[in-house]
Amino acid sequence: MQSKGSTGPAIVATEQIEIVAKEIHLFGESSRLSLTKEAELTSDKKTVVHGAGAGLGLAGGATLAGGKVIVAGKGATLVLDAEAKLDGAMVKLNCGGEGGGVSVADRDPKLLDTPRDVKTKKLNVRILDAERRPMGDKRYLLTVDGKPYEKRTSESGDIDVEIPEEAEVGELTVWRDDSPSGSRLHWKVDIEPALPPPNRPAGARARLAHLGYYEGPPVEVIDKRLEDAIKRFQADHGVRVDGKLGPETAYLICKLHGH
Numbered sequence: 001m002q003s004k005g006s007t008g009p010a011i012v013a014t015e016q017i018e019i020v021a022k023e024i025h026l027f028g029e030s031s032r033l034s035l036t037k038e039a040e041l042t043s044d045k046k047t048v049v050h051g052a053g054a055g056l057g058l059a060g061g062a063t064l065a066g067g068k069v070i071v072a073g074k075g076a077t078l079v080l081d082a083e084a085k086l087d088g089a090m091v092k093l094n095c096g097g098e099g100g101g102v103s104v105a106d107r108d109p110k111l112l113d114t115p116r117d118v119k120t121k122k123l124n125v126r127i128l129d130a131e132r133r134p135m136g137d138k139r140y141l142l143t144v145d146g147k148p149y150e151k152r153t154s155e156s157g158d159i160d161v162e163i164p165e166e167a168e169v170g171e172l173t174v175w176r177d178d179s180p181s182g183s184r185l186h187w188k189v190d191i192e193p194a195l196p197p198p199n200r201p202a203g204a205r206a207r208l209a210h211l212g213y214y215e216g217p218p219v220e221v222i223d224k225r226l227e228d229a230i231k232r233f234q235a236d237h238g239v240r241v242d243g244k245l246g247p248e249t250a251y252l253i254c255k256l257h258g259h
Contacts, residue, residue: 047062067147119165123191126258127157127174132211132236137175144170144191158258167191198257199250201226207257208233 024035031047034040041047067081076088123144127135136159144148144163153159153174161169168191176183196203201222208214213230222230226241234241237256239249 064209120162121165123161123163124258125159127153139178141173141177198254199245204245204253207253211257
């Protein structure tokens with residue numbers, strides 16, 4: 001089969017694909033993945049492994065990057081997060097100079113091909129209370145692919161962060177007050193692709209569902225259920241109640257929903 005954007009043959013599976021054999025070898029232009037009794041990934045140029053916001057890059061040197069990196073040996077550990085914590089029965093520094101340790105050149109991370117330049121996308125979420133008023137200047141904790149984003153909402157209740165491009169789900173906690181043990185709200189967040197414009201039924205339906213006006217399946221036309229949701233929204237916001245996605249209604253839906 002030929003997939004969209006492909007320049008050669010492709011195998012496309014919408015749900016699941018299994019390849020079972022005693023030995024499996026996949027070849028690229030200058031790389032190979034071999035699955036036998038062991039798994040071996042080789043490349044003539046560079047090898048980069050990504051996963052859940054962490055990565056390992058091999059290109060002459062090795063760079064290991066992630067929100068929290070743990071290196072463990074027999075009786076010693078190195079933990080790298082916001083701080084660097086080295087623990088062992090005996091810790092030796094500068095033992096052996098360049099000959100027995102790491103050269104000055106290899107200490108420069110710019111010389112290594114690092115996977116830290118992960119492609120990202122913008123996530124914008126507006127937090128409203130039960131009366132649909134913005135929860136401005138509230139502490140929040142957003143976790144996406146294991147990485148925490150902890151800040152405060154804007155005055156208009158917005159959360160605006162850069163997250164990994166392939167992220168699809170997250171968890172969000174918003175505190176009602178500044179007490180660490182105080183009342184809080186918690187959601188699981190489905191991170192959708194860019195929504196259709198708000199003047200189209202599919203775009204209005206998604207936004208009105210997020211705002212609590214619509215409950216039901218996705219639609220591509222204005223059916224009775226979506227029309228009633230639009231009317232309820234219009235009545236709440238002083239717009240002429242006609243169940244249509246006119247310019248003023250579409251603008252208000254987009255403004256209240258956020259990006």
